[in-house]
Amino acid sequence: MDIVIALTINGLIWGLIVALIALGLSIIFGLLDIINVAHGDFFMVGTVLGLVITGATGFWIALVLVPLLGFCLGLVIERLVIRPAISSASLTIVITFGLSMILQEAVRATLGPQPRRMAAPVEGTIHLFGIDYDVYRLFAALFAALAIAGFFLFLSRTTLGTWIRAVRHDRETATALGIPVTLVCAFTFGLGTALALLGGVIAAPITTVDFRAGIDILPVCFMAVVIGGLGNLKGTVAAAMLLAVMEGVVSAFADPTMARISSLVVMSVVLLARPHGLFAGATR
């Protein structure tokens, strides 16, 4: 029983981090109509920068600095490679695939091919539901939850957030109303990238820092985005939590690969039967 509780909590925590990253993917998809294959690598760059900046200064500085760097990285990428190709929409997926190669190889060239571990900034364990639990994991969940809440507050309470929602809803009307659509798109890409890097720096102490990390996390994020409904942000968060808990619990009884396969099957059924996601109609 203890193991099930532990795996459920692990799943919840990992689900919050995945939700954070998947939100970035979802908002980029919803606004720019881009399938960002490099999003997993954005996360990976986040773990790497987290490791490097923590080594140079400290974890708390990294926690603030990495998402800011991510935002700038996103702006640069949007300006240099996304915007010139936006007219040939189906090819943007190819662009982001090229981007993914560049990011992975750049990290491999600088950090080396060996996976690394990062020490948790908060040591110690806590007694929880009869099991000893890493304190940092709880912190990680807290950071992720705060960031998600902040993101939704930003979308609903600020002018820029309202603009983003307006452009998502109806680009032409938004243009006619004088909303700087191009700027909003650039900002959104930066924001999505920043979320992925933030997820990376939060997750760095509980996973390995490796140039291949993005390849593993990308399918998980896509599953969350698709099952939640493409572009449906709240659905994305719910689906990420659901999937992570499900995979966590299933892996207690069966092969983890089977857990992964079962969620992929769920994803294809959702895509075919309800292409707007499980939660379509609830909140759009």
Add this chain to the structure above:
Amino acid sequence: MRGAGIALIVALIAALASLPLVLPAFGLTFWVNVVAEILIWSLLAASVNLLFGYVGLLSFGQALYFGFGMYGTAIGISLLGLGLWPALGLGIAAATAMAAVAGAFAVRLTWHYFAIITVVFSLIFYFLAMSAKWLTGGDDGLSFSAPPILAAAGLMLTDRTTQYYFILLICLACYALLALVVASPLGLRFAAVRENEKRAQLIGINVYATRWIAFVLAGFIAGVGGALLALFGRYASASYMFYHVSGEAVVWAIVGGAGTLLGPLVGTALLIVFREVVSGLWENYLMAVGAITILVVIFAPKGIVGSLNALAWRGEAEEKEHLENPGVPVTARAEAE
């Protein structure tokens, strides 16, 4: 233009056929195998191209059918003890059957949804292949020794030149099949569906069936590629089914020129030769591949062959117009425009 095109193709075939005789004379024996590998991989790119370039569906999961072709052949030889041709047939049949089933679902979707579902299907079978170690060998893969092509004549794949011609002939057959299909009424239906789905439907084309046929054909071509690679390397591995392999094939097809018959071959050749030459000198050469991909998509979305074709067409149009209005020099008119 047509005559020039035919001449070009004949020259290309002649060049490919004479390679195993020419390359060793220059001490480049190693490159015979590189060209064979290019031919094999170009089939995977051609399979992507058939779907994207001719029917307008971008698949990121063609490695699945490649993998089925590969495993069908490898399992046929190593576990079932089949001969070379039955094993090759088994691999291709497995890939085609898988494409027929997956396609029946996948082509219900279009646009980004299609790209995603093709990746999901390939991921499901990638994970299945990774965990079914007793059958597939998982990450370690299956090794086997290839049976003879024709025992009576003593034709063996172990002979480099024989192997090359074996691969070349099968690849040429695939390209001939693709050329026939594209030029046939079915090929016109492909184009109609790609250009305007609604209009195609209104003039009585069954869009779903057309897409499905293309999907199965693409699976077949990818399966041939996979089966050939299994025979070429005497090896099959689940890692060839991962979505990165599909992604590479998309890159080859688009860099070469989507929607042209030779584009995938040109793209594959360029990037594999680039890999062979540069990877020894620079470990992180994939950065350059990524950059090339992005630059091609931004500046030449038609790819290399597509851009060359466009240039040739423009030249021809100018020439024709020049013949019709001999009084106006070509350059002056270009300036006026």
